[in-house]
Amino acid sequence: MGFCSKCGRELADGDVYCPKCGAPNALLPSGGKPYLNVLAIVGMALSASGASPLAGLIVSVLAYKKAVAAEFRYPLKGLAKAGIISGAVATGIVALILLLYAAQLLLFPLIWGSIYVLSQYS
Numbered sequence: 001m002g003f004c005s006k007c008g009r010e011l012a013d014g015d016v017y018c019p020k021c022g023a024p025n026a027l028l029p030s031g032g033k034p035y036l037n038v039l040a041i042v043g044m045a046l047s048a049s050g051a052s053p054l055a056g057l058i059v060s061v062l063a064y065k066k067a068v069a070a071e072f073r074y075p076l077k078g079l080a081k082a083g084i085i086s087g088a089v090a091t092g093i094v095a096l097i098l099l100l101y102a103a104q105l106l107l108f109p110l111i112w113g114s115i116y117v118l119s120q121y122s
């Protein structure tokens, strides 16, 4: 709880900006919010683009954890959450593709090898 340093209006605990004049709430740690926004956006971009879903997942989790720790209404908390979900999904898909690829590499010579061996005896 505090008051706006510009217009004197009473501010709620979670107010990042004064609801009357729009001045930033001086009681909140300065610089924390833009930094968190960048983290959330970078995390979401990495996750959604598929460029590096695992990195996106890590960055999004970091952004979300920091947003929760900051204890103020954080507008991009939802974006961080979305980044976590899409990062997790994309990481899962990439892991599945890699797993299938590895299985295919392993099984392919096995299948064709056995077909070849069988054809030799028929």
Ligand SMILES: [Zn+2]
Residues within 6 Å of the ligand: 004, 005, 006, 007, 008, 009, 018, 019, 020, 021, 022, 023
């Ligand atoms: Zn104000």
